[in-house]
Amino acid sequence: MDVQVGDKLIMKKNHPCGCNEFWVRRVGMDFKIECAGCGHLVMVPRAKVEKNIKKILREESQDHEY
Incomplete structure (x- = not known):
C-alpha cells in the first residue's frame, strides 16, 4: 500500500x-x-x-516554475 508522509487517512475505527x-x-x-x-x-x-485504512486522501502537489 502506498502511504506517504502528509497523507490524510480515513480509518475504520475512531480515535x-x-x-x-x-x-x-x-x-x-x-x-x-x-x-x-x-x-x-x-x-x-x-x-x-x-489493515484499518478505509480511504487515503492525498493532496496533489502543485509544481510551479519560477
Whole structure:
C-alpha cells in the first residue's frame, strides 16, 4: 500500500476523541500518525495501520516554475 508522509487517512475505527481522520507524520516499519481532531500523536505498527485504512486522501502537489 502506498502511504506517504502528509497523507490524510480515513480509518475504520475512531480515535477515543471521536475523530476517524489521521495525518501521516512518519512512515517505516511503524507509522507515526496524528489525530486530526485532538492532535494526539500515536506510533502504530505498519500492518495494523494498513489493515484499518478505509480511504487515503492525498493532496496533489502543485509544481510551479519560477
